[in-house]
Each structure stands twice: as structure tokens, then as C-alpha cells.
Amino acid sequence: MGNSGGPEPAGAATPDSDVLVVGGGFAGLYAAKTAAHRGLSVTLVDAQGHQTFQPLLYQVASGLLPVDVVDYPLHEVPGVRAVQGRVSAADLEGRSVTLEDGSALRGDSLILATGASVNFYDVPGAREHALPLYRDTDALAIKARLLDLIAAKAAFDVVVVGAGATGVEVTGALGDVVRTVLPRTYPDFSGESVTIHVVDHASAPLAHMSTASQAYAQRVLEQAGVVFHLGSNVARVDEGSVTLDGGASMRADMVIWAAGVRARPPVMSPAPAAGSDGRVAIDSTLRIPGHPRVFCIGDCAADPAHPLPQLGSVAKQQGIHVGHSLGRMRHGHEPKPFSYRDLGTMAMLRHDRAVVEAGRHHHQIDGVAAYAMWLGLHAALLPDDHDRVEAVHAWIDEATTKRSRFLGA
Numbered sequence: 001m002g003n004s005g006g007p008e009p010a011g012a013a014t015p016d017s018d019v020l021v022v023g024g025g026f027a028g029l030y031a032a033k034t035a036a037h038r039g040l041s042v043t044l045v046d047a048q049g050h051q052t053f054q055p056l057l058y059q060v061a062s063g064l065l066p067v068d069v070v071d072y073p074l075h076e077v078p079g080v081r082a083v084q085g086r087v088s089a090a091d092l093e094g095r096s097v098t099l100e101d102g103s104a105l106r107g108d109s110l111i112l113a114t115g116a117s118v119n120f121y122d123v124p125g126a127r128e129h130a131l132p133l134y135r136d137t138d139a140l141a142i143k144a145r146l147l148d149l150i151a152a153k154a155a156f157d158v159v160v161v162g163a164g165a166t167g168v169e170v171t172g173a174l175g176d177v178v179r180t181v182l183p184r185t186y187p188d189f190s191g192e193s194v195t196i197h198v199v200d201h202a203s204a205p206l207a208h209m210s211t212a213s214q215a216y217a218q219r220v221l222e223q224a225g226v227v228f229h230l231g232s233n234v235a236r237v238d239e240g241s242v243t244l245d246g247g248a249s250m251r252a253d254m255v256i257w258a259a260g261v262r263a264r265p266p267v268m269s270p271a272p273a274a275g276s277d278g279r280v281a282i283d284s285t286l287r288i289p290g291h292p293r294v295f296c297i298g299d300c301a302a303d304p305a306h307p308l309p310q311l312g313s314v315a316k317q318q319g320i321h322v323g324h325s326l327g328r329m330r331h332g333h334e335p336k337p338f339s340y341r342d343l344g345t346m347a348m349l350r351h352d353r354a355v356v357e358a359g360r361h362h363h364q365i366d367g368v369a370a371y372a373m374w375l376g377l378h379a380a381l382l383p384d385d386h387d388r389v390e391a392v393h394a395w396i397d398e399a400t401t402k403r404s405r406f407l408g409a
């Protein structure tokens, strides 16, 4: 089972393995690692061939980190055979999958962990004119658009749709970049020439956090010049403008879509039950009911009795749990029910401000202390030592010079 020299292309020889994992994000990666650690043979198939560390994508989009920091090559996972290819169909009875190139893979146990992707909610023009932030290529597209707007040397407006954690973090980072970093990098650029708008149907940003955290986040971003349009839906997106449901229209030289996600797992047979958000219904042991050797975890699944948020911490814990369950099943034991250890939630607001609700009781911390916690946690969560060092180096460099090495000039 070689794992050096890059992932195998789809269509290569496909011997059976103990465990076949589809999707190498937080859920699939940690399931594969844990199962391999327990002595099981593991094949991990992923459309991209690398894990994308989504929590730091906004820093790639705003030019604060290089893209290689968020991409972890799956062929580097010890003891795991990595295959690059997109799975188009899964046979739950046979525990086999078919890839888009027509090749097939089979495991004694099957783990589906294909995550979720952007949901444009059928808003006219959104798919054509708005930029999502879900993959490394999305982040690079946003950064390229930002650099084009700077090169045009004219005032511009950015509209961020969605004031959840992703929308707030990308807004805060762009605010830092246009007000502080870019004027030092491009001497004839003025941060005052850029307006960042945030639109959300909720009455406050960070709907999943307490009212104190929401008020703090809004205040910090407004002090940085961000304009909120709360209680509003986007009715349509056109080239150069966004129209709200009340009919008001605003200039939009770049639209970033952070308004929500939808699970789009491969076609499965027999088709399992799924929620309106596309998440496959699973039981308390994270298996698809009626299929004792098929697990479905992370953003693409939910236990209807106890739905959990679509978070990296949930996906990672579920992956580790399934890896252990497979070890138990190998010795004739049943998997145990999954129980989520709630570590809290956090959002970065600016280069020196964040908001954290720590632990099961969501104890609120904000300001510089929260910012330090955010940095430490995200550095620790990166799966690769080299990426961790590179990220910390970039953060220290930016904090001391107020410049970014990744924004050109």
C-alpha cells in the first residue's frame, strides 16, 4: 500500500480494502487516519486529492496567507492509500462506488464524507456574478478579483452576502487589508476608496452566537467602516450591482456569497432519507439506517433526532469516532453512539480582535485575548507541521510590518 509520490489517478488498479472513505475533508481524513492507526487497510478517494482547511480560506481570499497552507495532500496520510477522483454513485448494499471515469472501488465498510457546497438559493444572477468561498480555487478567485480592482485605481464596493462566521471573517479580513495592508503595499491606494457592505436577513451578525457577541462583532466591524444591511434578503445579483428584496440597489464591484451551504452527496442506491438541506439521515452511531457497514459523517449527514451544526469540530470528532467504531467492529463489537464534545465557537473580526464563546457553556471572551485564542487554536488544528509554521510566520510578519507578502506589488 504505497502512499508516496502523489495520489493515484482514478482508474488505477482498485483492490478491495477494509475501509473505503469517500471525501478527504475533516470527517474523512480523521476517519481514515484513525482506522489506519487501528491496523485496517484504508482507501481514501477525494475529488481534489487534498484536504482544504476551510477555516483559513478567508485569509487566502484576502491575501494574508498563501494557498498551500490550507491544502494538505492526502497522499501524505500515513498508511492510507489515496486515490484522486470524483465519485458519482455509491451502492450501499455492495459498499462500492463508481467514479466519474467509470472505475470502481469497494470496501468492507464504506464511509461517505463528501461535505457540502455553496447554496445560491436560486437567487437570480447569484451563480453567475457572486463568488463563493468553499474551495481553495474560490479563495484564489476572490483574491484575483481584489487585485484586479486595485489595479483599476478607482473606488470600489464589495458586498458580502451572509453575516455568519464565514461572512464576518472575510469582511473583517478585507477591511484590514484595504485599510491597513494595501496602502503600505500600493502607495497610491487609499483604503477610504473602498466600501464593504454586509447583507443578511437576520437582525444581527453571527446568528449562532449570544447577543453580547453579536453586538461586539457589529460594533468592531462598523468602527472599521463596514456598512450592515440587516433584516434584508438579496433579491438578485447583476454585474456591478446587488438588489435587495425591498427594491434598493447598491453598487457591487465584487460580491462574495457566504449565505449558506447544501449537501450534495453522490447518487446513492438505495436512496437514503435526507433533509431539505440535502444532509443524509443517519442514526446515533453515524450509520445510514439499514446499512450496518455504511457510515455517513460531517457536513453531508445529520441525525434528525440530534442535528449538529456543520462545523469542522463536529466533522473531525465524527471521523475519529467512526475510525474507533471500525476497530470495535473488527473485534465483533457494536459501534457506540456518537456524542459531541462542544468546544464552543469563535470568529475573527480584525487583525487584533475576535470573539470566542468557549466550552460547553459558551463563556464569552472578546478583544485581544480572543484573538490570541483564535490564532493558537487554528494553528494547532492545521494537520501539517510545515503549514503550521508557515501560517504562524505569516501572521507574525503581518502583525509587525502591516504588510502581506502574498498580495503582490
Ligand SMILES: Cc1cc2nc3c(=O)[nH]c(=O)nc-3n(C[C@H](O)[C@H](O)[C@H](O)COP(=O)(O)OP(=O)(O)OC[C@H]3O[C@@H](n4cnc5c(N)ncnc54)[C@H](O)[C@@H]3O)c2cc1C
Residues within 6 Å of the ligand: 022, 023, 024, 025, 026, 027, 028, 045, 046, 047, 048, 049, 050, 051, 052, 053, 054, 055, 056, 057, 058, 085, 086, 087, 088, 113, 114, 115, 116, 133, 134, 165, 166, 265, 266, 297, 298, 299, 300, 310, 311, 312, 313, 314, 315
Ligand atoms: C469559509 C469557511 C470557514 C469555516 N470556518 C470554520 C471554523 O472556523 N470552525 C469550524 O469548526 N468550522 C468552520 N467551517 C466549517 C467546516 O470547514 C466544515 O464543517 C468542515 O470542513 C466539514 O468537513 P467535511 O469533512 O464534512 O467536509 P469538507 O471539509 O467539505 O470535505 C469534503 C471532501 O469531500 C470531497 N468530495 C466532495 N464530493 C466528492 C465526490 N463526489 N467524490 C469524491 N470526493 C468528494 C471534497 O473534495 C472535500 O475534500 C468553515 C467552512 C467554510 C466554508
